[in-house]
Amino acid sequence: MDWVTELPPSVDKGYNACLVISNRYRKTPILLPCHKDDTAMNTAVLLCIRLISHTGLFKNIISDRDPKCTSALWTNLHILLGPKLSFSTAYHPQTDELAERMIQALEDMIRRFCA
Secondary structure, three states, X not given: OEEEOOOOOOOOOOOOEEEEEEEOOOOEEEEEXXXXXXXXXXXXXXXXXXXXXXXXOOOEEEEOOOHHHHOHHHHHHHHHHOOEEEEOOOOXXXXXXXXXXXXXXXXXXXXHHHO
């Protein structure tokens, strides 16, 4: 899970970022439009409304050490809902190599589409 930021704002709701979630088992991306300055609470609500309601709970989330993922609210949400939150090691791409490659390719496509 990672964010693509600094996108041109969307016309309708002004989204300027995209939360990219990589499903390791299906090897498919899930793209959720969001705002660059969304808080951990906004991100948790986005996940609950747009992702969990459609796909169900997930067992594990691997993320970088973004402040949105390391906040107390985010940690408590994971304690309540059940999935384990794992953090990737800095400068160790093998931890989440597939997701990072997918995110980079999607980021390139999104930026070309928004340009």
